[in-house]
Amino acid sequence: MSAKSVMVLGTTSGAGKSWLTTALCRYYARQGLKVAPFKAQNMSNNARVVSQGEIGSAQYFQALAARAVPDVRMNPLLLKPEKDTQSQVVLMGQVNAELSRMEWRGRSASVWPVVSRALDELIADNDVVVMEGAGSPAEINLKASDIVNMRAAQHAKAACLLVTDIDRGGAFAHLYGTWALLDEAERRSIKGFVLNKFRGDARLLAPGPQMLQDMTGVPTVATLPMWWQHGLPEEDGVFDDRSVASGAVTRTVAVIAYPRISNLDEFQPLKNVPGLRLKWVRSPAELMGADWVILPGSKHTSGDLAWLRAQGLDQAVAAHAGRGGAVLGICGGLQMLGEALIDPHGIDGNAPGLGLLPVVTVFDEAKTVRHRQAAFTPLRGLWAGLSGVGVQGYEIHHGQTAPHSAMAAAGDIAHAVMAEGLAWQNQAGNVLGLYLHGMFEDPRVLQALFGAAVPTLDSVFDGLADYIAEHFAPGVLQSLISNR
Numbered sequence: 001m002s003a004k005s006v007m008v009l010g011t012t013s014g015a016g017k018s019w020l021t022t023a024l025c026r027y028y029a030r031q032g033l034k035v036a037p038f039k040a041q042n043m044s045n046n047a048r049v050v051s052q053g054e055i056g057s058a059q060y061f062q063a064l065a066a067r068a069v070p071d072v073r074m075n076p077l078l079l080k081p082e083k084d085t086q087s088q089v090v091l092m093g094q095v096n097a098e099l100s101r102m103e104w105r106g107r108s109a110s111v112w113p114v115v116s117r118a119l120d121e122l123i124a125d126n127d128v129v130v131m132e133g134a135g136s137p138a139e140i141n142l143k144a145s146d147i148v149n150m151r152a153a154q155h156a157k158a159a160c161l162l163v164t165d166i167d168r169g170g171a172f173a174h175l176y177g178t179w180a181l182l183d184e185a186e187r188r189s190i191k192g193f194v195l196n197k198f199r200g201d202a203r204l205l206a207p208g209p210q211m212l213q214d215m216t217g218v219p220t221v222a223t224l225p226m227w228w229q230h231g232l233p234e235e236d237g238v239f240d241d242r243s244v245a246s247g248a249v250t251r252t253v254a255v256i257a258y259p260r261i262s263n264l265d266e267f268q269p270l271k272n273v274p275g276l277r278l279k280w281v282r283s284p285a286e287l288m289g290a291d292w293v294i295l296p297g298s299k300h301t302s303g304d305l306a307w308l309r310a311q312g313l314d315q316a317v318a319a320h321a322g323r324g325g326a327v328l329g330i331c332g333g334l335q336m337l338g339e340a341l342i343d344p345h346g347i348d349g350n351a352p353g354l355g356l357l358p359v360v361t362v363f364d365e366a367k368t369v370r371h372r373q374a375a376f377t378p379l380r381g382l383w384a385g386l387s388g389v390g391v392q393g394y395e396i397h398h399g400q401t402a403p404h405s406a407m408a409a410a411g412d413i414a415h416a417v418m419a420e421g422l423a424w425q426n427q428a429g430n431v432l433g434l435y436l437h438g439m440f441e442d443p444r445v446l447q448a449l450f451g452a453a454v455p456t457l458d459s460v461f462d463g464l465a466d467y468i469a470e471h472f473a474p475g476v477l478q479s480l481i482s483n484r
Contacts, residue, residue: 003036003123004481005158007131009149009190011174015165016196016224018058019232021132023464025066027477030465033127037062038156040115041077041134041148043087045262045299046233049371049394053093054078057265061233062130065461073118077111077147082260082300092118095367108145115147116155123156128481131158138181150186159480160189162218167197167226172208179216192221192476199226222472230467231272231460233265250275251450254290256313257282258304262297262332263396269440272454284316292326293317295333297437301361301399302349305336314354321356326382327431331397334424334433335361339404347398356431358407358414359424361399368395372436377417381429385448393436395422401435 006024010017021037029035042056048070050060055075063070072093079087089099091111099107122129137149153160162178164171175193182190193212195205202223209220253270257280270278281287295317298304308314321327329337338359341351347363375390401421403414415425423434439445446452468477 003126003129005123005129005131005153005156006480007133007153007156007158007160007189009133009137009153009160009162009178011136011162011164011171011178012168013135015163016194017132017134017163018062019230019464020161020163020194020196020468021130022058022062022065022232022461023468024130024477025062026461026465027468028128028130028481029065029067030462033481034068034125035066035128035130036068036071036122036126037066037074037130037132038119038122038152039075039132039134039148040119040152041079041111042075043079043081043134045080045260045297046265047078047080047090047263047396049369049396050093054090054369054396055093057233057263058132061265061457062132064457065464066130073122076115076118080262080299083303088299093369105145108147112147112151115152119152119156129156129158131156136178137186138178140181150182150189153189154186158189159191161192161194161221161480162190163194163196165197166195166223167199171195172212176212176215179218187216190216190218191480193218195220195223197226198223219473221476222468224467224471227467229271230464231268231455232464233268247275249277251291252277252279252289253292253294254279254281254287255294255296256308256317256333258298258307260299260304262299263330263437264296266330266438266441267294267296269446269454273446273450273452276450281313282311284312287313287316287320290320290325292328293320295327295329295336297330297396298332298336300348301332301335302341302343302351304332305341305351305353308336317354318356321431324382324428324430327356329357329431329433330439331395331435331437332399334359334401334435335399337431337433338401339407341399357424357426357433358404358412359401359433360404361401363398364400365398367398370395372422374418374420374422374436376423377419379417379425379429379432380415381425383425383429383432386445389444389448390442391418391436391439391445392442393438395435396437397435401433 008017008021046057047054048060050070052072059075060070078090133149164174337357338353343363345365376386378387417423417425
């Protein structure tokens with residue numbers, strides 16, 4: 001082994017593992033070290049395209065923070081939930097149908113040789129590997145089959161940080177209980193506790209940190225203040241109501257937050273557009289007052305379309321479009337806007353669409369996963385500002401969309417506004433659908449639509465590194481990668 005391994009574990013999901021891992025990647029990379037992120041298994045419908053397939057978005061951003069080329073080894077196992085009891089399994093970037101059908105305990109045993117080999121290769125190729133756990137490392141009902149937390153930590157001989165969300169309350173109990181449920185050898189790998197999302201005077205925490213250290217031998221190495229606007233895309237959950245940029249609100253953008261929403265991280269730049277409010281909508285009432293409505297990607301288009309109808313949002317979106325309001329569908333959202341979903345291979349399901357674009361989507365067995373650069377052809381109406389604008393993005397979809405032939409013959413024509421069926425617009429000009437994810441991450445699009453520039457991801461990564469450098473106890477971050 002050549003690389004030193006640092007691992008971020010959490011007492012719960014949402015404790016702050018992903019952003020802290022990202023910050024550590026940039027912190028160590030700024031020291032001139034060759035750094036790579038690693039998460040053995042990620043469960044998320046937020047995925048990004050890399051040269052060998054797809055990985056979780058969090059590891060993609062962590063790789064960029066590390067100034068490394070994103071690689072499937074950084075997230076060898078990705079689980080993409082399709083239903084409450086079913087996930088699509090992506091192993092080393094590629095969908096694996098056999099693993100998708102397998103019971104999860106057996107799956108862990110099957111994939112560990114692949115996962116450990118990916119980790120070994122990263123350790124051999126780098127100076128530092130910054131690892132991320134999942135959920136909690138002390139779930140006693142799952143531990144025997146858990147490959148993402150302590151098994152990976154022990155394999156890499158990682159120095160571990162255990163982070164908790166103190167804003168939820170019970171932080172010291174969470175930290176102590178997690179530590180107490182670990183095996184003795186696993187406890188020795190915990191080098192520090194981190195209190196995240198603290199609001200108030202840190203001096204009021206005393207004597208809690210010292211008492212915790214007396215009981216465990218583990219010091220509290222950082223108390224991180226609450227930071228709402230760090231700028232890193234959310235990994236799983238939708239944003240809260242603080243999704244309002246500076247200045248008076250002049251435009252409200254409503255994103256339909258259906259149960260199997262995917263790639264929601266691509267909307268992070270909208271949070272930083274001056275005067276724009278980003279809303280996450282689950283009911284017709286919440287849609288009221290929106291200037292734009294966005295139907296985002298979906299991991300299960302027909303299921304999310306059924307949910308949308310059950311909430312009455314189909315009628316609300318149609319009414320918005322009927323009033324001339326702007327509607328944008330991305331990937332699964334584009335498919336929903338059409339007349340029908342046709343599924344001859346049992347990939348997603350058959351369903352009538354919303355009928356706002358005269359197109360039809362047919363699901364193919366093969367999955368399209370690729371980076372794309374394309375340009376909009378002339379558009380009309382509310383989206384005319386995008387005419388001629390180039391877009392750098394990515395595709396992840398099974399569906400193939402084309403005009404509805406009978407409707408086209410009757411004069412209701414879907415206008416192709418990007419090559420190879422990547423984008424379509426209705427005749428009125430207010431409804432636009434496209435397959436490319438990442439449109440709002442392209443500065444050319446933000447300038448064309450809003451006349452605005454937002455902070456770059458690179459500046460966000462530097463801000464995260466500065467933040468942990470300021471709030472961790474002196475010498476701690478360096479000690480994690482020292483000889484031990």
